[in-house]
Amino acid sequence: MVVIVHSLAVSVEQLCARSQDAPSIDDLRPKFCAICGASCRDADGVLRIVGHGMYSRQVRGLSESTWVVIWVRRFICLACGHTLSRLPDWLHPWRWYAATAIIEALYRHCMLRQSAREIGVRFSRPEDESRWRSLDRWRVQLLVSPTLWGWLGPRLAITHPAPSREEAGSYVFRLLAEGLDRIRSGVDLLRELPSAVRATLKNLIHNRKKAGLITQFPPGHSSTSLPAQTGHALPTEKDSGRDPP
Numbered sequence: 001m002v003v004i005v006h007s008l009a010v011s012v013e014q015l016c017a018r019s020q021d022a023p024s025i026d027d028l029r030p031k032f033c034a035i036c037g038a039s040c041r042d043a044d045g046v047l048r049i050v051g052h053g054m055y056s057r058q059v060r061g062l063s064e065s066t067w068v069v070i071w072v073r074r075f076i077c078l079a080c081g082h083t084l085s086r087l088p089d090w091l092h093p094w095r096w097y098a099a100t101a102i103i104e105a106l107y108r109h110c111m112l113r114q115s116a117r118e119i120g121v122r123f124s125r126p127e128d129e130s131r132w133r134s135l136d137r138w139r140v141q142l143l144v145s146p147t148l149w150g151w152l153g154p155r156l157a158i159t160h161p162a163p164s165r166e167e168a169g170s171y172v173f174r175l176l177a178e179g180l181d182r183i184r185s186g187v188d189l190l191r192e193l194p195s196a197v198r199a200t201l202k203n204l205i206h207n208r209k210k211a212g213l214i215t216q217f218p219p220g221h222s223s224t225s226l227p228a229q230t231g232h233a234l235p236t237e238k239d240s241g242r243d244p245p
């Protein structure tokens with residue numbers, strides 16, 4: 001399965017309730033298949049990339065609530081048989097926490113020097129927990145793990161996990177700078193953070209191992225291509241029995 005991130009400014013409420021004003025299947029339908037490059041319609045105008053239902057996935061870190069369940073639309077390419085999921089750009093594929101929440105937590109921890117407990121409370125974690133393992137994990141995985149902006153690492157000259165909290169802070173800063181084009185002095189980074197994070201995920205195609213920009217597709221138009229990876233146990237699939245990472 002491949003995930004294609006979209007920037008249709010969908011609110012979490014729209015996706016929770018599958019409401020009327022959520023993006024339509026036609027809005028979300030990819031123009032071409034990210035695996036084989038087939039156009040969404042054949043020469044006769046018949047659809048080749050068709051709706052393939054929705055799946056629910058849980059998201060943490062949004063608003064004050066603990067978990068929210070959103071609906072993700074999925075398509076299947078009739079030419080090659082692969083499925084393509086469409087995720088909003090505030091959500092990181094293969095992570096329980098919203099992308100914006102992950103970066104906000106890291107920003108508060110590594111740049112504002114807030115404690116894990118203090119940040120955890122903001123994200124509805126129990127007040128008596130001083131450790132937050134996800135936060136520790138994000139800190140060492142940021143810009144290195146293929147599922148946590150690892151694809152941007154080489155571009156930002158980052159090749160190894162941040163060895164310290166300070167260094168992780170500089171990683172966060174570089175990621176935000178990437179999303180904002182440049183950081184002007186005096187800008188309130190915490191306020192700009194959601195749009196910066198969304199910009200880093202815009203137009204992204206993701207398959208858990210690799211990510212690339214949709215503008216580099218269809219395959220054959222550039223040297224960047226995604227190997228077809230299927231059959232993984234993906235936490236984004238409906239899987240309510242599993243604990244969050």
Ligand SMILES: [Zn+2]
Binds near residue numbers: 034037038080081082
């Ligand atoms: Zn295809």
